[in-house]
Amino acid sequence: MxxxxxxxxxxxxxxxxxxxxxxxxxxxxxxxxxxxxxxAITNIALDYIGQARNLYQHAAELINQxxxxxxxxxxxxxxxxxxxxxxxxxxxxxVEFKNLLITEIPNxxxxxxxxxxxxxxxxxxxxxxxxxxxxxxxxAAIAEKSIKExxxxxxxxxxxxxxxxxGTEESxxxxxxxxxAIWAYTGEMFIQPEYATATCLNYAAIQTAWNQKVTAIxxxxxxxxxxxxxxxxxxxxxxxxxxxxYILAEMQYLQRAYPxxxx
Amino acid sequence: xxxxxxxxxxxKVDREIRIEPKDWMPEKYRQTLIRQxxxxxxxxxxxxxxxxxxxxxxxxxxxxxxxxxxxxxxAGHGLYLYSAAETLGITRDQMYEQLHTGKAKYSSIFNYPTxxxxxxxxxxxxxxxxxxxxxxxxxxxxxxxxxRAMVRVCKEESFHQRQGFEILYVLSKGTExxxxxxxxxxxxxxxxxxxxxxxxxxxxxxxxxxxxxxxxRFSNDELRQKFVDVCAEQVKVLGFTLPDKDLKWNEERGHxxxxxxxxxxxxxxxxxxxxCNKERLDARKKAWExxxxxxxxxxxxxxxxxxxxxxxx
Numbered sequence: 001m002x003x004x005x006x007x008x009x010x011x012x013x014x015x016x017x018x019x020x021x022x023x024x025x026x027x028x029x030x031x032x033x034x035x036x037x038x039x040a041i042t043n044i045a046l047d048y049i050g051q052a053r054n055l056y057q058h059a060a061e062l063i064n065q066x067x068x069x070x071x072x073x074x075x076x077x078x079x080x081x082x083x084x085x086x087x088x089x090x091x092x093x094x095v096e097f098k099n100l101l102i103t104e105i106p107n108x109x110x111x112x113x114x115x116x117x118x119x120x121x122x123x124x125x126x127x128x129x130x131x132x133x134x135x136x137x138x139x140a141a142i143a144e145k146s147i148k149e150x151x152x153x154x155x156x157x158x159x160x161x162x163x164x165x166x167g168t169e170e171s172x173x174x175x176x177x178x179x180x181a182i183w184a185y186t187g188e189m190f191i192q193p194e195y196a197t198a199t200c201l202n203y204a205a206i207q208t209a210w211n212q213k214v215t216a217i218x219x220x221x222x223x224x225x226x227x228x229x230x231x232x233x234x235x236x237x238x239x240x241x242x243x244x245x246y247i248l249a250e251m252q253y254l255q256r257a258y259p260x261x262x263x
Numbered sequence: 264x265x266x267x268x269x270x271x272x273x274x275k276v277d278r279e280i281r282i283e284p285k286d287w288m289p290e291k292y293r294q295t296l297i298r299q300x301x302x303x304x305x306x307x308x309x310x311x312x313x314x315x316x317x318x319x320x321x322x323x324x325x326x327x328x329x330x331x332x333x334x335x336x337x338a339g340h341g342l343y344l345y346s347a348a349e350t351l352g353i354t355r356d357q358m359y360e361q362l363h364t365g366k367a368k369y370s371s372i373f374n375y376p377t378x379x380x381x382x383x384x385x386x387x388x389x390x391x392x393x394x395x396x397x398x399x400x401x402x403x404x405x406x407x408x409x410x411r412a413m414v415r416v417c418k419e420e421s422f423h424q425r426q427g428f429e430i431l432y433v434l435s436k437g438t439e440x441x442x443x444x445x446x447x448x449x450x451x452x453x454x455x456x457x458x459x460x461x462x463x464x465x466x467x468x469x470x471x472x473x474x475x476x477x478x479x480r481f482s483n484d485e486l487r488q489k490f491v492d493v494c495a496e497q498v499k500v501l502g503f504t505l506p507d508k509d510l511k512w513n514e515e516r517g518h519x520x521x522x523x524x525x526x527x528x529x530x531x532x533x534x535x536x537x538x539c540n541k542e543r544l545d546a547r548k549k550a551w552e553x554x555x556x557x558x559x560x561x562x563x564x565x566x567x568x569x570x571x572x573x574x575x576x
Contacts, residue, residue, distance in 0.1 A: 019324075026318045026327075029334055030311035031546065033554020034561070035342055035355075042335040049328045056324070086323045110557045166567065167560025174556070247319075254322035254380055261438050263322035263380070263430075 004066045007136065008059050009098065009195035012088065013236055015055035016099035019089055021120060022048030023247055024107055033110055040156060044117070047149040054142045056085035090255035094238070094245050098193070101235040102185035104244045111171065112178040114160035119182065121153040122213055123189045126206040133200040158217055165221025172222070179218075180226055187231030194237075276477050281407035284350035292476055295469065296406050297351050298367075299478065301358045304344035305369035307337045308362075309543050313377040314386060322380055329426055330383060336419045343415065347408040363548050371529070372455050374537030381434055381441075381448035387427010389449075389456040389494065395420050396490045397460065400480040428497070435501045442503075449498070450506040457521075458529045460487040488518055495519045 026045035032038030064082040079087045102120055107113045128150060131143035164171040190207040218225060234240065254263070268287045275282065282288055311334050318334065321327035345355045361367035372390055377383070398420065401413040434445040461467055461483040473479040481489075491510075498505050509522035531537065 023319060026331060029318055029331065030308075030315035030338075031550045033550065033557035035308070035338060035345075037557075039335055039338045039342070042331060042338065046328060046331040046335065049324060049331065053324050053328070089324055090322075110554070163564040164557070164560050167564040168556070170556050171560030171563075250319050253320055258322075258438065258440055261322075261441055262433055262436070263326055 003197070004062060006195040006197045007139075008062050008066075010193070010198070011055050011059035011062070011139070013098040013193060013195070015052045015059060015088070016097050017103050017120075017124075018048045018052035018055060020097070020099045020103040020244070020247060021117070022046075022052060023251060024103065025113070025117070027107055028113065041113070044153055044156070047153070051142070051146045051149070052089070053085050054145070056088045058138050058142065060084055060088060086255070090252045094240055094248060096238060097240065097244060097248070098236050098238065099240075099244075100185070100188050101232055101241055102182065102188065104235070104241055104247060105182070105185060106243060108178065108181065109174060110160075111164050111174040112181060114157045114164070115175060115178040116182055117153060118157035118161050118217070119186055119214065120189070121150050121157060123206065123210055125150050125154055126209050127201075130200050130202060130206070131198075134198055135200075139198075161217055161223070162221045165218070165223045175221070176223055179223060183226045184229045184232045188233040188235060191231075191233055191236070273475075276405050276475075279403075279477075281410060282405050283407045291472075292478075293351050295473060295476070295478060296409065297348055297353050299473075300344055300348040300351075300409055301353070301361065302368055302370075304341045304348060304358065305362045305367055306373065307341035307344060309369045309373045309547065311337050311341075312543055312546055313373055313375070313539075314383060316377050317380060317383050320380070321383075326383075326430070333387075333423050333426065336423070340412075340416045340419070343412040344409075347406075347412045350408045359551060363544070363551065365535070365544070368533065370459060371532040371537060372459050373543060374532050374540045375452070375455050376539050378451070379444050379448055381431065381445040382452070384427050384430030384434060384445065385448040385452045387423050387425075388431055388497070389427075389452050390459070391420050391423040391427060392494065393456050393459040393490055395424060396486050396493075400486075403477075403480065405477040428501075431501055431503075435503065445501075446503050449503055453506050454524060454528075455532075457487060457491070457524055458532075460484070460490065462526070462529070491519050491521050 022045045025041050025048065028038065029042045029045065030038065032041055060083045067081050067083075079091050100120075102116060105116070107116075125147065128143040128147050132140050132147075134140045134143065161175065164175040166172070190203050190210075192201065192203040196203075215225065255261075269289060272282070272286075272288060272292075275286075282292075314330065314334050314337075318327065318330050321330050345358060348358060349355060358367065362369070372393075377386070395417060398413055398417050402410055402417055404410045404413065431445050431449075434441045464470060464482045464484045467483050470479060470482055474482070495505065495510060495512075507522045509520060511520050513520045532540070535541075
């Protein structure tokens with residue numbers, strides 16, 4: 001049963017990443033600096049919500065299959081069987097969420113938002129490419145579909161890192177500030193969670209590829225990687241920043257205020 | 264000479280030949296279109312805000328995805344419409360300037376607050392429904408770029424309207440609390456939706472000229488009546504009511520009679536005194552001002568790249 005439990009937790013980890021980064025990006029909708037870019041970031045948010053749904057749906061399927069043998073959640077008293085994509089997204093609390101911290105920190109300005117997406121989507125591209133070889137065909141299929149979208153997210157956000165890094169003095173200063181603010185949250189991406197036991201995974205290789213690509217783009221844009229910083233970690237095991245509680249309070253409000261309703 | 268041009272122009276309009284950007288047109292026709300199309304574009308952009316208000320709180324992942332797609336569509340509509348207006352010799356930045364200074368208006372309906380999830384349903388059903396009534400005839404409007412933009416806008420609006428009705432339909436089959444939520448939203452949005460068709464015909468100074476130029480094809484009151492007739496039937500499917508004690512089928516007219524609109528409220532909101540006028544405009548101004556450094560950087564970068572390319576060639 002360890003394998004099923006691990007796969008479920010890993011799927012929730014991926015789904016939570018997609019949901020929370022989707023939520024953050026969606027906060028820009030209607031407030032972007034350029035109309036075309038408002039459309040782009042809203043579309044990216046939509047991609048992530050779509051990925052989250054695919055991942056939650058598959059997790060729900062596995063949970064329902066193995067429900068008699070695994071403990072659902074730590075505080076899962078709200079979740080009744082069969083679980084659904086929505087009960088997983090809307091009825092788990094902060095300590096049950098497994099998203100990386102980098103997804104939940106606030107948007108900041110346009111530099112911080114696009115930089116965060118660049119660092120995260122570059123990681124996701126490497127990770128999902130490995131998942132194409134996952135022994136569960138459904139996970140491989142979700143990865144294949146997601147890669148098409150993530151490749152665009154990488155390209156779009158990378159263009160912004162270059163544009164702002166090599167644009168005006170102000171944009172360079174803001175992009176460098178964003179790097180300094182976010183860098184501490186990048187290390188967590190390469191710490192393999194205990195439940196990430198699929199044989200196709202190789203986090204060391206992800207980190208190497210990520211380092212090469214990020215360094216190349218930063219060099220092209222004239223941006224500096226901070227000297228050694230402490231790694232902020234814990235999201236993947238439920239130790240979050242204070243920000244996540246507010247995201248969930250907002251996101252889950254209707255499901256909590258009007259329990260057992262169809263929407 | 265001018266008179267000849269005017270005659271040729273009107274003759275084309277009468278024969279349903281589209282006017283294109285490079286064709287001669289009366290200055291007043293150009294100005295009327297710039298005013299109308301930019302106002303329409305601004306309405307799409309401001310209209311993103313009341314619905315955007317619920318994206319992070321949508322009650323299910325499916326609803327969240329649909330709402331995101333819908334608000335994104337509205338941004339797209341704004342984009343086509345700004346582009347259509349630009350063919351008349353005004354830039355997008357000039358139009359933004361007019362919006363931010365209050366010179367240009369946008370649909371007053373978006374100055375009302377979205378207080379509950381049911382508002383997402385009602386905005387789709389009533390607000391997008393009213394917009395469709397106004398906009399379908401615009402697919403045949405005399406100015407080519409506007410007409411073509413409207414074809415695409417209308418296709419998407421009709422999807423928006425259906426999804427709004429479906430939100431309400433699900434609420435109507437839901438719990439007592441959900442039904443109350445939906446009825447309350449209908450009560451709040453019904454009258455402002457009727458106001459979306461604009462002032463009464465005898466108080467709408469631009470209508471006669473716009474109809475002669477075939478920018479407009481039906482009068483405000485004609486469209487409003489058509490809308491009331493449709494909604495009075497649809498609300499029965501939902502099992503809710505419209506908040507108008509005078510709403511009654513009139514056999515003789517073949518239409519529903521309906522109560523008097525509060526025109527004082529309408530003009531108050533148009534003049535800037537609606538519940539959210541300030542918030543809506545402030546949000547747009549903030550996005551624009553805080554985005555200035557981003558636009559500057561994008562421009563500087565593009566210039567740098569163009570220069571490098573030139574130097575390499």
